[in-house]
Amino acid sequence: MKPYRWLPFGLALVFLSGCWDQQLLKEERTISIGGLDQDESGMLRATVSIRDDFAVQTAVEDKNEIHTVVARSTQNARQLINAQVAGNYSAAKMRVLLFGEDLVRNHDIMPYLDAYYRDSRSPLGARIAVTQGAAENFIRLKKVGTRTIGVFVDQLLKSTKDMDITPNVNLQTLHPLDRGYDFCLPYLTSSNGIPTVDGLALFSGVTMTGKLNIDDSRLYLLLSDVKSKNLTITLKSVNREQASSYDFVTFAVHRFHRKLRVSVSQNRIKATLQLKLKVYVVEDPSDHLYKMKVMHQLEKLLSKELTEKAEQVIYKMQQANHDGFGIARRLMSYYPDFWKQINWNKEYPRVSFDTRVSLEILNTGITE
Structure with missing residues (x-):
């Protein structure tokens, strides 16, 4: 028999051989x-x-x-x-x-x-x-x-x-x-x-x-620039001193843009954090958003409330010495000499944050 006729059998032995280290699930x-x-x-x-x-x-x-x-x-x-x-x-x-x-x-x-x-x-x-x-x-x-x-x-x-x-x-x-x-x-x-x-x-x-907590977690992810697909937030819309189910509005984040800038001046670290949200209103018990004036007032109110909540979240992060935004990474990259001189565990709680959140309503739903 000619040698090449053995080639198919040789290939079969190579490709059909079993695994020596197999581990059976059963x-x-x-x-x-x-x-x-x-x-x-x-x-x-x-x-x-x-x-x-x-x-x-x-x-x-x-x-x-x-x-x-x-x-x-x-x-x-x-x-x-x-x-x-x-x-x-x-x-x-x-x-x-x-x-x-x-x-x-x-x-x-x-x-x-x-x-x-x-x-x-x-x-x-x-x-x-x-x-x-x-x-x-x-x-x-x-x-x-x-x-x-x-x-x-x-x-x-x-x-x-x-x-x-x-x-x-x-x-x-x-x-x-x-x-x-x-x-x-x-x-x-x-x-x-x-x-x-x-x-x-x-x-x-x-x-x-x-x-x-749960509410802070949602805002934390936005501030951390985590992409949002199904994020909804419920906030007080009017009469913030009283508790009534008619005083809340729920909106879904459609798009957002987050900008973080870290700078060092006179050995002081400053972080400027801006978050811009474009949202759809998914629930409004007061049902007054068909008025443009009311809608713009609500945008300003929610922007202010979100800014305050963002500052509270950042305060909790600094109290826990939790650098979830990667401030340290930016200092390592752009201020390496300064980074080598500081004790980060002591310095991070003293970082000055300038935080601003703005909100724009794109859609108020299909009902008036």
Whole structure:
């Protein structure tokens, strides 16, 4: 037989050969959500929820099992959990990683993520959030309605991201390759046994130092120049000293332009922040916006109120030493000599902010 006739067989052997390092899903126990807390002993307390893959594949009732261990590190926790489960422990399909508030307020968050960054099969798209109280308490809810806790929290965080309440943050975005700004994470509370997003946990460097509520979170994202798709804001429109449902107006942000300028003069740092919003009114109980004079008055009133709220948000950020706008990065780039001379942790709370928010109503709806 001529040599070239063996060529098809040789190619078949190359392309049809099996994988020597294959890992079968049926032999693994995959977790959907994990949580890390500080144990009373000072050690790491890790909790995971493992979904029943057989139940998922056969469309029967979705079930999960909970395991908690006290470990020296994240990798040690994996080893201890692997000794408790029937099968090979795997975090490859983890949807959410929760951190208890006590842990991230008292410790550097990055060492607990090191094991994930070193593992080629890590779920870098897994969402991250901070919980009020222990993360274990949230995971031990097991189910919310018909969904397991991992699926529910994952969908909850996705929906708040889509509604521009929380930023798009996951294991990959937290990788410490690029610094010069501080990150924030969704903050979860429990309302009648149901996990609820209650704003943002602010970090200074790698530890949590403060919080923002839901309303402040929306404005924080705009001030941080995060693109908005479905952001709506409800503000007082008239009679600000009284509480009445007729005195509020809700608008959707159609477009916005944010401009930030950082300058240094006489060793003083000044940040000029301008935010221009173009909005659609989606609810106005007073129903007076068909009058141009009233609409222009409302634009001025809302612009003033948004400016005041923006100043309050920035004050909370400085109190928490949270540089969410990347002021430090601009100083590193444009004032490197000055940057080398200062103590940023002491200097940032003294940064002078000149903040202005303006609002223009483009559309008041289809009704008069």
